[in-house]
Amino acid sequence: xxxxxxxxxxxxxxxxxxxxxxxxxxxxxxxxxxxxxxxxxxxxxxxxxxxxxxxxxxxxxxxxxxxxxxxxxxxxxxxxxxxxxxxx
Numbered sequence: 001x002x003x004x005x006x007x008x009x010x011x012x013x014x015x016x017x018x019x020x021x022x023x024x025x026x027x028x029x030x031x032x033x034x035x036x037x038x039x040x041x042x043x044x045x046x047x048x049x050x051x052x053x054x055x056x057x058x059x060x061x062x063x064x065x066x067x068x069x070x071x072x073x074x075x076x077x078x079x080x081x082x083x084x085x086x087x088x
Contacts, residue, residue, distance in 0.1 A: 007063045014063070019070040019077075026078025034082035046079025 002012040034042045053073035060066035 001066075005060065005063045005066055011063060012066075015057075015066050015070045018067045019074045022071045022074025023078050024074075026075030027081070029075060030079045030082045033079075039082045042079050042082040046076050046082065050076035050079075 001015070002009045005012060030042060030046070050073065053069060053076050057066060057069045057073055060069055
């Protein structure tokens, strides 16, 4: 990934960090959205947007764009667990 973005591996790791933090924040949104709109709607919307985000990240021309897109990718991936809703 680093050579494709014209950067070093140390800098490219920020894409994973951006995803991780936004993924965690996405859980805070997915639960209430699931309660309000239903898990099926949230998961479906998340699947569609995660697919688009994945395609956009793969086409990122540089590191800042890749980091920004990975930040948007995280919350969409978090919706896949909306069915759980915090229930044990």
